Amino acid sequence: MQSLFLSRFSSLYITTALFCLLFLVGAFQFEGFGSSRVVANLFSDNAFLVITAIGMTFVIISGGIDLSVGAVIALTGVVCGLLIGELQMHPLLVFPLVLVGGGLFGAAMGALIHYYRLQPFIVTLAGMFLARGLATTLSEESIPIEHAFYDAVSDFGMLLPGGAWVGASTLILLLVLVAAVILAHYSRLGGYIYALGGSAQSAQLMGVPVARTTVSIYAISGFLSALGGIVYSFYTFSGYSLAAVGMELDAIAAVVIGGTLLSGGSGYVLGTVIGVLIMGVIQTYISFDGTLNSWWTKIVIGLLLFAFIGMQRLLTRQQAARLATGAAH
Amino acid sequence: MNLLSLSGMEKRYPGVKALDGVDFQLRAGEIHALLGENGAGKSTLVKVMTGALQGDGGSMSFLGAPLKLKSTAHAQSVGISTVYQEVNLLPNLTVAQNLYLGREPKRFGLIDWKRINRQSREVLKRFDLDIDVSRPLSSFSVAVQQLIAIARGVDMSAKVLVLDEPTASLDADECEQLFGVMRELRDKGIGIVFITHFLDQVYAVCDRITVLRNGQLVGEFEAATLSRSELVGHMLGKELQAQTHGREHREEKSLTQPLLEVQELAVSGSLQPTSLCVRRGEAVGLAGLLGSGRSEVCRAVFGVDRKTSGTLKVNDAEKHFLQPADAISEGLALCPEDRKTSGIVGPLSIRENIALALQARRGWWRPISRVEQERLAQRFIRELQIATPDAEKPIEQLSGGNQQKVILARWLATSPQLLVLDEPTRGVDIGAHAEILKLIRQFCRDGMSLLVTSSELDELLAFSDRVAVMRDRRKVAEIEGDDITEGNIMRAIAEA
Structure with missing residues (x-):
């Protein structure tokens, strides 16, 4: 029982332990690294990535993939830039529009994947080109967003002891996190998502509404990418069609480092958050060091990914072995 | 009265008639064997009666009312559950999740895990299974998974339970345990369709037998009055009385190495x-x-x-x-x-x-x-x-x-x-x-x-x-x- 509990959550433990280790190494080496401000910045600097990666977590748990998220972030930024920056519409009118747009975009991809039995990889790749191309057509230039609401948002927040600033982005992130945990573990849809990743065929035979679930999964990912795009525009105060290029891969990396199986069926939203934080803490370490090239982040993340997929393989093999011995008696 | 009845069921595939006007009747409170060799149409018939396939012709009635199944989910919702040879549950979910997937009890709009776990334990106790329901399904043997699959079907207020070769990967003791459960369910008035290759098992638990061959109905028999050799004859399409000899003349062969x-x-x-x-x-x-x-x-x-x-x-x-x-x-x-x-x-x-x-x-x-x-x-x-x-x-x-x-x-x-x-x-x-x-x-x-x-x-x-x-x-x-x-x-x- 004990060992089983360990194995079920072990990837989550390993991820958390790794984050703590990296953080402690930084804290010992550099003054000011081990402060609550650095932790708070990890959250606020990576909020858009965390939000997007949470959507990606659901997609990957269901056994799919979504390559369109980076492009949807850029498209969201450009649309916000045009409507808020140029047309001076109120952001509270624009946001629901782009969020619904992102959700519908994802839903359309999910519908294609389910009804035409297409590979998620290829459908979302097409979605990626479509969204990126649309963003570039709308504006090749970066569009500045100047609006009183944006200033208010960037001022909004609270200062925690130790100089930690919890801003609007972090609060949105935490809300999304809570909603995602409830969705994953306390809603029927969550069960369906895990079921689909376990075996789509069995899930169907057990009466899981596969069509609705698939469409919902990609709609959630599209919605959260759009939300990520809004949060991204909070930092940049602009919308740019070439923003967040390749970010879908960062999100996938975070999900995998967070312990979700790429083959689907198993994983935790919280793991993904820690996965992003690990990537963030490496980046912070490199900027504290000052002498290292920032591309070292990519190298370390590459190595981590190798280590984690190796570990996943090992875990699934152990599970298969346990199943074999379990079936013997 | 017939619980489930199919009449004149037809299913065509390109070049093949998988089902050619097959009738099948299942009564409440019986275990009914469905037998046939390769290509007899057993699996097609099972798929039709569990909603996985739609027939091209023929009709189906359930509890006396006509029924047209749209999907397996639909079949489950009216009370026809299936347990397949390859356990079709989800190995990555817990036992409790597998039992209640899609019909989880809720509290304040959230899934009530305490209640699910408690109910799961109660349900499984009726099958003499005392296991930790919060463990993933994959940590249990195939026999236990099989029973869990049946428990899920029964707990969804199944009136008809279709067991498609459930014993293929079970040993003798596990089969006996399964048969015990089947008899108990039969006595509660559930109609069970049992598909197996093992004639011993047919005679051990079944009340009636339907034999198919080449997509056609050979006949429906009472298990008690049908001898084994008659049954084999029906399955292979030969009457035992006809003692035809094979080759008129067998060439004598000297025994070689x-x-x-x-x-x-x-x-x-x-x-x-x-x-x-x-x-x-x-x-x-x-x-x-x-x-x-x-x-x-x-x-x-x-x-x-x-x-x-x-x-x-x-x-x-x-x-x-x-x-x-x-x-x-x-x-x-x-x-x-x-x-x-x-x-x-x-x-x-x-x-x-x-x-x-x-x-x-x-x-x-x-x-x-x-x-x-x-x-x-x-x-x-x-x-x-x-x-x-x-x-x-x-x-x-x-x-x-x-x-x-x-x-x-x-x-x-x-x-x-x-x-x-x-x-x-x-x-x-x-x-x-x-x-x-x-x-x-x-x-x-x-x-x-x-x-x-x-x-x-x-x-x-x-x-x-x-x-x-x-x-x-x-x-x-x-x-x-x-x-x-x-x-x-x-x-x-x-x-x-």
């Missing part, structure tokens, strides 16, 4: 210790019902499944086949049962398909020249009378019988000493059927040895010098010479 000798060969989980001998120039038939272990013998002899005990001798020298390539290098060849998935390479031409095995035997570093390949292909197209304009036609465009001949040619090209044919005439039209049988006899005269499985009795009679009868994954009888009659084989299949 044994080519293949297996002693107590066993594969864990698929084959009980079995001894068998094939002499030079002899055709040995393997008889038995579906699932009796016929194909398993072929696989074990050919090294597809690794033997766990026993010995295997080729030409009096003991051999250990770890993989088919080892068997091929000893001059063995196997035409597998499922031509589509493990035989033909569809898009490749006839010529390429024929050259495959020979090429593999020679090693890829010694390619067979194009001229040689063409010579081979031409020779076999002529000798086996493969109906094709030329050797370059992709094999997938040929008829089933001609595909089978190409596969035969592939192995003949390696000039094997022993050719193992697993159901060589399955899915082959009548004309090609006769030709393949003729070829089998021809090969024997040429000095090749054959081991051939077949579920067609007349086929076995036509070519066998000896017939080994399989039941429950072991050899139960061996019939030789003039004793090879339909009656003797059927009796051996039916009982010891």
